[in-house]
Amino acid sequence: MQHNNILILDFGSQYTQLIARRVRELNIYCEIHPFNKIPDKLEEYKAVILSGSPFSVRGENALHPDLSKIRGKKPVLAVCYGAQYLAHFSGGEVAPSDTREYGRAKLSYIKPNETFFKNINEGSQVWMSHSDTIKHLPTKGVLLASTHDVQNAAFKIEGEETYAIQFHPEVYHSTDGKQLLENFLVHIAKVNQDWTPQSFVEETVEELQQKIGNDKVVLGLSGGVDSSVAAMLLHKAIGKNLYCIFVNNGLLRKNEFLEVLDQYKDMGLNVKGVDASARFLEALAGLSDPEEKRKAIGRVFIEVFDDEAHEISDVTWLAQGTIYPDVIESVSATGGPSATIKSHHNVGGLPDFMKLKIVEPLKALFKDEVRRVGASMGMDANLLGRHPFPGPGLAIRILGDITAEKVRILQEVDAIFINGLKTWGLYDQVWQAGAILLPVNSVGVMGDERTYEKCVALRAVESTDGMTADWVNLPYEFLQKTSNDIINKVKGVNRVVYDISSKPPATIEWE
Ligand SMILES: Nc1ncnc2c1ncn2[C@@H]1O[C@H](COP(=O)(O)OP(=O)(O)OP(=O)(O)O)[C@@H](O)[C@H]1O
Ligand SMILES: O=c1[nH]c(=O)c2[nH+]cn([C@@H]3O[C@H](COP(=O)(O)O)[C@@H](O)[C@H]3O)c2[nH]1
Ligand SMILES: NC(=O)CC[C@H](N)C(=O)O
Ligand SMILES: [Mg+2]
Numbered sequence: 001m002q003h004n005n006i007l008i009l010d011f012g013s014q015y016t017q018l019i020a021r022r023v024r025e026l027n028i029y030c031e032i033h034p035f036n037k038i039p040d041k042l043e044e045y046k047a048v049i050l051s052g053s054p055f056s057v058r059g060e061n062a063l064h065p066d067l068s069k070i071r072g073k074k075p076v077l078a079v080c081y082g083a084q085y086l087a088h089f090s091g092g093e094v095a096p097s098d099t100r101e102y103g104r105a106k107l108s109y110i111k112p113n114e115t116f117f118k119n120i121n122e123g124s125q126v127w128m129s130h131s132d133t134i135k136h137l138p139t140k141g142v143l144l145a146s147t148h149d150v151q152n153a154a155f156k157i158e159g160e161e162t163y164a165i166q167f168h169p170e171v172y173h174s175t176d177g178k179q180l181l182e183n184f185l186v187h188i189a190k191v192n193q194d195w196t197p198q199s200f201v202e203e204t205v206e207e208l209q210q211k212i213g214n215d216k217v218v219l220g221l222s223g224g225v226d227s228s229v230a231a232m233l234l235h236k237a238i239g240k241n242l243y244c245i246f247v248n249n250g251l252l253r254k255n256e257f258l259e260v261l262d263q264y265k266d267m268g269l270n271v272k273g274v275d276a277s278a279r280f281l282e283a284l285a286g287l288s289d290p291e292e293k294r295k296a297i298g299r300v301f302i303e304v305f306d307d308e309a310h311e312i313s314d315v316t317w318l319a320q321g322t323i324y325p326d327v328i329e330s331v332s333a334t335g336g337p338s339a340t341i342k343s344h345h346n347v348g349g350l351p352d353f354m355k356l357k358i359v360e361p362l363k364a365l366f367k368d369e370v371r372r373v374g375a376s377m378g379m380d381a382n383l384l385g386r387h388p389f390p391g392p393g394l395a396i397r398i399l400g401d402i403t404a405e406k407v408r409i410l411q412e413v414d415a416i417f418i419n420g421l422k423t424w425g426l427y428d429q430v431w432q433a434g435a436i437l438l439p440v441n442s443v444g445v446m447g448d449e450r451t452y453e454k455c456v457a458l459r460a461v462e463s464t465d466g467m468t469a470d471w472v473n474l475p476y477e478f479l480q481k482t483s484n485d486i487i488n489k490v491k492g493v494n495r496v497v498y499d500i501s502s503k504p505p506a507t508i509e510w511e
Pocket of ligand 4: 390
């Protein structure tokens with residue numbers, strides 16, 4: 001258990017994860033729990049933050065948890081819906097505001113000498129996103145700040161360490177938001193700022209040793225950041241009892257299998273490379289529907305992994321590189337069925353028959369924190385800075401059916417594009433990039449002869465989490481040079497196009 005833990009109760013705001021990030025940026029650990037699943041062991045938490053919500057406290061379905069175990073006993077910071085909740089159900093009044101308020105506002109009044117507003121001055125910009133407003137403060141409420149339009153923009157409750165704000169300190173556009181969180185967490189709740197990548201590594205290694213003891217653990221390594229950092233942590237904790245398996249599904253980037261395998265061996269990992277290319281290609285033969293392709297790959301992954309795990313005697317644990325956003329998505333407060341756009345697969349979805357216990361050392365971290373943890377263990381910057389790459393690999397970038405020849409063509413094209421980005425110093429400015437082989441032949445002319453060959457698309461996007469993305473404005477000179485190189489060097493390709501679609505409405509991968 002991490003020390004100095006902050007509990008964030010999620011009422012379904014789209015900003016809840018941002019609250020967690022801001023708290024972590026202060027080197028303070030925190031966890032998000034759904035509003036209706038308040039943990040039993042409250043003594044482990046030093047303070048509680050209530051998030052915003054799409055609901056209205058006046059609505060029939062208002063989220064209305066019992067906070068009697070928390071209020072007056074722990075410092076509480078209530079944000080937006082949280083603030084309205086405190087007001088509405090404790091003797092105050094919340095009503096629809098005359099004008100809905102979204103975006104910029106300025107604090108026009110701040111009560112003097114309040115620790116909560118230490119180093120924050122009148123005029124400070126805050127970001128609003130609400131349609132209800134707090135008309136009357138709750139019993140024992142003391143006004144702390146106002147904006148031009150919102151009289152009760154911040155208040156506290158006399159006799160409790162309970163603070164409430166209508167604006168969102170977690171968003172970047174609230175200029176003193178981080179200061180406000182620091183005032184509350186450090187100066188009011190007296191939480192130490194000692195949660196760092198190093199302390200995370202030390203605590204996690206100790207926990208893993210206690211949990212796993214002398215048991216054996218198996219882990220699927222993909223060359224990606226998450227599984228690699230998870231492997232490093234486990235290696236530090238249990239050494240040779242960690243058995244890593246890196247599967248070549250024949251759909252990796254050019255030379256990637258051997259290069260990455262060598263890199264893992266240099267890191268001292270106990271890793272086995274399994275070349276199952278033929279098995280995957282066989283399973284894919286004749287399939288051209290994207291979902292059927294994805295499912296076939298998922299199935300073969302499990303078979304290969306299961307075969308390999310059986311080669312190791314007495315394995316009892318399966319380790320996974322699950323990270324925090326994966327966890328949060330599966331327990332969202334408001335839930336609601338969402339449409340399946342694509343069936344993402346990873347070895348994580350192993351069936352029950354494998355009967356392995358699961359260990360997920362990165363379950364509490366965001367992607368950038370995973371990178372910081374990796375860096376603090378001395379992991380190679382190239383490995384850490386790697387673009388995300390999907391488990392089904394080039395199979396979902398070859399539209400339609402897959403053959404060994406198409407894989408070869410796409411590997412060549414992709415290598416020219418990615419190496420070009422690196423040479424031009426563009427790789428780190430791009431979140432993810434790759435090439436797509438289209439099921440389209442077009443007419444060209446090369447050396448006075450007619451050609452009728454394949455077309456490839458290049459895709460480069462900027463994003464923070466892959467959920468939304470925009471295409472990158474790559475320099476024309478770069479695109480020109482890359483297109484030339486591809487058409488001149490890769491036999492079978494006579495046309496290159498650049499994908500200028502954002503997500504949504506498109507997705508990052510084409511299948
Ligand atoms: N070729 C592979 N061999 C073995 N395991 C794999 C392979 N590809 C994917 N996996 C497993 O599937 C998991 C999920 O893959 P995913 O791409 O989401 O994460 P990642 O590869 O670890 O990190 P990143 O998101 O940076 O690519 C990996 O953590 C790994 O355990
Ligand atoms: O491990 C994975 N298994 C998959 O099946 C898979 N499909 C897409 N992706 C990656 O997810 C991000 C979002 O991709 P999309 O916009 O195409 O859904 C992008 O980063 C994609 O590369 C996958 N990763
Ligand atoms: N961001 C929020 O928490 C909004 C709270 C509430 N739904 C309102 O519109 O006022
Ligand atoms: Mg990956």
